[in-house]
Amino acid sequence: MMIELQNVGFAYNNKHTVFSNLNLYIDRGDIVSIVGNSGCGKTTLLNLIAGVLLPSKGEIKKSDKNIAYLMQDVTLLPYRTAWENTFLACELRGIPVDNIQKQAAKEILDLFNIETEALNKFPKELSGGMKQRIGLLQTLLTDASLFLLDEPFNAIDINALNSIKLYIWEYLIKSNKTMIFITHNIDQALLLSDRILIMRSPTELLEIKPTKEYCSLSPDERIDTSEYKKLFFEIVENLKYEK
Template sequence: MSFVEITGLSHRFGRDRGGPVLSDVTLSVRRSEFVAVLGPSGCGKSTLLNVLAGLVSPTEGTVTVGDGTVRIGYVFQAPRLLPWRTARRNVEFGLEQTGASRSAVRERAAAALELVHLAEHADKYPNQLSGGMQQRVALARGLAIEPDLLLMDEPFAALDALTRSYLQEELLSLVRRTDSTTILVTHDIDEALLLADRVVVMTQRPARIASIVDVPFGPERSVASLIADERYPELRTSLRELLRPQVTAAAGPSRAQVTADA
């Protein structure tokens, strides 16, 4: 049974002369499923998340999430921490919007920081934390509200490769434990294969769904286990080939083609 149901979704920003950002997107996401959305830059992946979060209204189509009263967590590419609040107080900020008691806010914030291994840094301010630690605070803030739906917009894109790989594995463990339904936007094929149950490949703008690929590796994964799995190289190559025409089209004609056409 689907938890997120997107039907015929299209979106256009005002008088956008570039045409629609999203066009006739239809997708069902099961409860507790982890779905990764891959596509070329600027195709509309973030707009899709914003529609799901209720920040943007679709121009056409419908979006249904649960029974309409679900709690949604959103983790952005930049941590977006409040600089005048400590790590603990930043995590508490999201909880304060839920109307929970002060004692419940404190307890749940502490538990969320423990989940991301930052309990000993709870009283530090953002400028005292590394980029990876700041992103973990942002992740804790998103998880602390115990979301029914967790939306993530390239949360690790700005981090170095080593920090990113650690946080990816950490995220996988956290999401499996909290049982949240998760939709992740990413440019990283390896990240999608490490984390997701299914990968949705989007076309260039206006974004449509080009393909949906099942990921066969099961819930218990690590970077090492994927590399050792003989199915991994073939699936990775398959996704690259699915993305190639979309990225090429989004990039436009090459300099040589432009010269020839002139």
């Protein structure tokens, strides 16, 4: 067990109920995506798991507190270059930024389509997609046990995205890391995760579970399968559910 939610409820100011009696079990090594209509509470759920928010009721159990959380608004210090910002999360965790860390970052740069000249720029000079790539790199370098990502790919262009998804998938599989990410993009959910959760109401997380054979395929291999098409339409139909 990595995370378990038992009858979790949450209400802002004890008035606006977001969740009521929510239950969820996530095992170590799971790659979980969360999809749902805007305003259904996806980010709130991630904040609860991260410990940014506390539940109004129920219990959240975590077997490992080594968590890295990439929020929608990527944290980059304005007075640091992109390269210097790459190691910000490591520094905040007390992880030494040595030659090993720097070499690990350099090996990922090409896969993330981050050009050398971009590394010398300050955040105000970077595109939204480049900031997001730096944020992803920053998060992965922490080598956390659990990665929480809120819309991590929405500003990244398709050419860079394919290699990024493949790298992240291979990294998670090889290291048995756990990842939970929010997305509005059904393709991203199906190509990267082995569990898809659809938030449909304050009490319901509907799970779409692909077969083991499908989950063993890389993101590039999944898209041409009949199961991909079947799951895609199943998710679309469930997202039409009225809250």
